[in-house]
Amino acid sequence: AQRVTQPEKLLSVFKGAPVELKCNYSYSGSPELFWYVQYSRQRLQLLLRHISRESIKGFTADLNKGETSFHLKKPFAQEEDSAMYYCALNTGNQFYFGTGTSLTVIP
């Protein structure tokens, strides 16, 4: 069963526009959720985790248990945000990754 769903494979926004990358999860326990990012020619790396409740590079993500969502948001997109973004769920034994969203920020 798909535990993490990212409905958008591709997302394009203009520089300065708000951006939202969607993530929904399916898990009966208490979820631990993360966003990972992969910039061109770089390794996959952690962007942020829900438990930290922090803003990284202007991005935030709020866990909504009622909607089982963990959408990633940024109010003003920058060209350097263009990358592949993965939402991930940690169940304690495994990480489950979504299929990823490729974000392109148009200058």
Next chain:
Amino acid sequence: DGGITQSPKYLFRKEGQNVTLSCEQNLNHDAMYWYRQDPGQGLRLIYYSQIVNDFQKGDIAEGYSVSREKKESFPLTVTSAQKNPTAFYLCASSTNIGRTYEQYFGPGTRLTVT
């Protein structure tokens, strides 16, 4: 970079041959993982190991094998039984405390089988 390394970066093999991908970490992490990354499919877990001399199958373990004889090393063998082995393979490691730990990823190995 350092931390977690994978070698080689590119690997070419003929169909029918087994091939072993290397993954080493110096982060003193207990847990290590192997993923396969295909376009449009995200990361899919092949095998994982939470402690030395122990490992479990992930979602797509068929045609793969692993060993975990040392804490630092978690090699993956792609056997000839793997029907579609050409892919990008990612190794990761993490601590094993609680559930708030993150995974650290290697740079990946791109395997091409012809």
